[in-house]
Amino acid sequence: GYINGILTNGWIPDLFPKEDVDNILGSIGNDAKAAGIPDNPDARIAFFVSRIRRNLHVVLAFSPVGDTFRIRARRFPGLVNCTGIDQFHSWPRDALISVADKFINDVDLGGADDSVKGSLAIHMAEEHLSVAKMSTYYLETQRRYNYVTPKSYLELISFFKYLLGSKRTELQRLIDRLDVGLSTLRKTAEDVTELQKDLKITMEKVEEKKVATDALIKEMEVQQADAKIQQDAAQVEAAKANEESEKAQKIELAAEEELSQAKPAMKAAAAAVDCLSKSMLTELKGLGKPPAGVDKVTNACLILVEKEYNPKKQTWDRAKNMMKNVDAFKTKLAEFRGESISEHEIGLLKKYTDDENFSPEKMASKSAAAANCCTWVVNIISYNRIYVKVKPLMESLEAARGSKAAALESLENAKKQVAGVEEKLRVLGKRYEEAMEEKKQVEDQASALMNRADLAQRLVGGLASENVRWGEEIERLRNSNITLTGDCMLAAGFVSYVGAFDQELREDLWKRQWSADLVARNVPMTEASDPISMLTNEGNNAKMITEGLPSDRISIKMELLRLIARDGH
Numbered sequence: 274g275y276i277n278g279i280l281t282n283g284w285i286p287d288l289f290p291k292e293d294v295d296n297i298l299g300s301i302g303n304d305a306k307a308a309g310i311p312d313n314p315d316a317r318i319a320f321f322v323s324r325i326r327r328n329l330h331v332v333l334a335f336s337p338v339g340d341t342f343r344i345r346a347r348r349f350p351g352l353v354n355c356t357g358i359d360q361f362h363s364w365p366r367d368a369l370i371s372v373a374d375k376f377i378n379d380v381d382l383g384g385a386d387d388s389v390k391g392s393l394a395i396h397m398a399e400e401h402l403s404v405a406k407m408s409t410y411y412l413e414t415q416r417r418y419n420y421v422t423p424k425s426y427l428e429l430i431s432f433f434k435y436l437l438g439s440k441r442t443e444l445q446r447l448i449d450r451l452d453v454g455l456s457t458l459r460k461t462a463e464d465v466t467e468l469q470k471d472l473k474i475t476m477e478k479v480e481e482k483k484v485a486t487d488a489l490i491k492e493m494e495v496q497q498a499d500a501k502i503q504q505d506a507a508q509v510e511a512a513k514a515n516e517e518s519e520k521a522q523k524i525e526l527a528a529e530e531e532l533s534q535a536k537p538a539m540k541a542a543a544a545a546v547d548c549l550s551k552s553m554l555t556e557l558k559g560l561g562k563p564p565a566g567v568d569k570v571t572n573a574c575l576i577l578v579e580k581e582y583n584p585k586k587q588t589w590d591r592a593k594n595m596m597k598n599v600d601a602f603k604t605k606l607a608e609f610r611g612e613s614i615s616e617h618e619i620g621l622l623k624k625y626t627d628d629e630n631f632s633p634e635k636m637a638s639k640s641a642a643a644a645n646c647c648t649w650v651v652n653i654i655s656y657n658r659i660y661v662k663v664k665p666l667m668e669s670l671e672a673a674r675g676s677k678a679a680a681l682e683s684l685e686n687a688k689k690q691v692a693g694v695e696e697k698l699r700v701l702g703k704r705y706e707e708a709m710e711e712k713k714q715v716e717d718q719a720s721a722l723m724n725r726a727d728l729a730q731r732l733v734g735g736l737a738s739e740n741v742r743w744g745e746e747i748e749r750l751r752n753s754n755i756t757l758t759g760d761c762m763l764a765a766g767f768v769s770y771v772g773a774f775d776q777e778l779r780e781d782l783w784k785r786q787w788s789a790d791l792v793a794r795n796v797p798m799t800e801a802s803d804p805i806s807m808l809t810n811e812g813n814n815a816k817m818i819t820e821g822l823p824s825d826r827i828s829i830k831m832e833l834l835r836l837i838a839r840d841g842h
Contacts, residue, residue: 570636573625
């Protein structure tokens with residue numbers, strides 16, 4: 274809208290604030306008076322605009338491609354009515370060559386002659402001109418437009434330079450990769466020689482270890498004979514100790530047989546303690562008043578565990594205090610020794626044990642905890658009565674145990690003597706194992722070296738043909754560095770120009786016209802060069818096909834053109 278206003282009347286309303294307009298009119302006052310302009314704002318503004326129209330020149334450039342220019346001309350009539358329209362014609366052939374020559378002057382063509390740059394610049398111009406002719410033919414035969422502009426030509430040159438640099442980098446990467454492979458093969462051959470030297474030294478070490486191990490084996494035979502004598506003497510002492518131990522064991526068995534009838538009572542007491550649970554005791558001590566008979570059980574426990582002999586102090590509160598810490602109370606019952614019950618305590622407990630209601634069965638109906646405590650009291654007293662009865666046998670048992678302990682001590686001394694002998698044998702055995710381990714390590718090292726040398730030798734032998742092939746491939750790649758110029762030129766023209774045409778016209782351009790022109794101008798290129806092969810590879814094609822692209826050549830070609838157009842190349 275602003276441009277249209279400038280073109281039609283040279284003025285844009287409300288462009289300047291009123292203060293700026295006053296300043297402008299004041300600055301041109303003398304010139305207006307000299308020109309005979311009346312002193313009023315409208316006349317002064319008209320004078321100001323006339324001066325702008327004389328001095329302001331507006332140059333506009335529009336592309337004829339598409340509907341944009343037509344729409345703007347209809348919306349802003351000043352573009353047509355108030356301008357002089359100049360149509361810029363296509364660049365002439367000499368201009369195209371000059372532009373191409375300037376842009377590719379600093380391009381490395383991979384060792385090609387300098388004359389190739391000139392030929393390449395001419396070919397670029399010919400490509401552009403051929404597309405212009407083909408566009409005219411395209412319009413005549415198929416009524417479809419294709420515009421070729423200087424921008425298209427500049428994009429051709431730019432994409433050629435980009436593609437040439439990219440392909441040359443990729444080519445150099447392949448050459449470096451093969452060169453690293455050749456260097457690795459040469460280094461492997463050198464490593465085989467070093468491995469042979471290391472193997473010879475290692476085999477000498479193996480022989481030295483073998484001699485040292487044989488000497489150690491002879492030393493061990495002498496030491497083992499001496500150790501055998503000491504071991505036999507120790508075994509005689511061990512036999513004597515075992516004989517004394519067996520005698521003591523017989524005495525102990527006889528004494529324990531007499532006491533065996535007391536063990537069931539002790540086991541029953543222990544089982545009763547085990548059956549006591551926290552919940553039982555908690556329930557029992559939580560009673561405000563014990564059921565009839567339960568107090569007798571707790572009184573018996575007070576006598577035995579707490580040594581409370583005073584009947585007046587044998588109260589329910591005292592009993593609850595005894596059971597206050599449940600775990601501690603159970604521990605006291607479990608660790609109580611029936612042998613320690615005195616005759617005085619037996620007398621105090623007699624009135625309970627003689628009571629027919631003082632039994633686990635009767636207490637079970639009143640309290641599970643009381644029943645288990647009653648079982649413990651009855652059985653611990655039963656055990657004590659049997660123990661008092663067989664106390665002389667217990668003394669005999671203690672004497673038997675003393676004899677057995679003396680026998681075991683004698684046996685332990687004998688074992689120490691045997692252990693000393695075995696320690697000597699163990700040290701000798703360890704030395705032997707260490708020697709054998711060292712020998713094995715050296716042998717393993719020698720075996721590993723032999724395997725490595727064999728594998729390396731086989732690798733060098735197996736890749737001998739690859740060595741030649743890789744060298745030839747490097748040479749081929751280096752030679753193809755020269756033909757990249759023509760191949761990239763053909764691919765750049767394909768990308769920049771042929772997308773708008775149909776298949777027949779595309780092939781006419783790149784296959785018949787451009788390829789022939791490159792050959793005629795001695796621009797290096799691969800025989801039967803294909804632009805598609807310069808723009809993609811088998812891996813990229815496979816990726817596009819797996820993503821849903823049809824596998825035919827036309828689909829691949831169109832997808833490449835689409836991707837290149839999207840990415841700006």
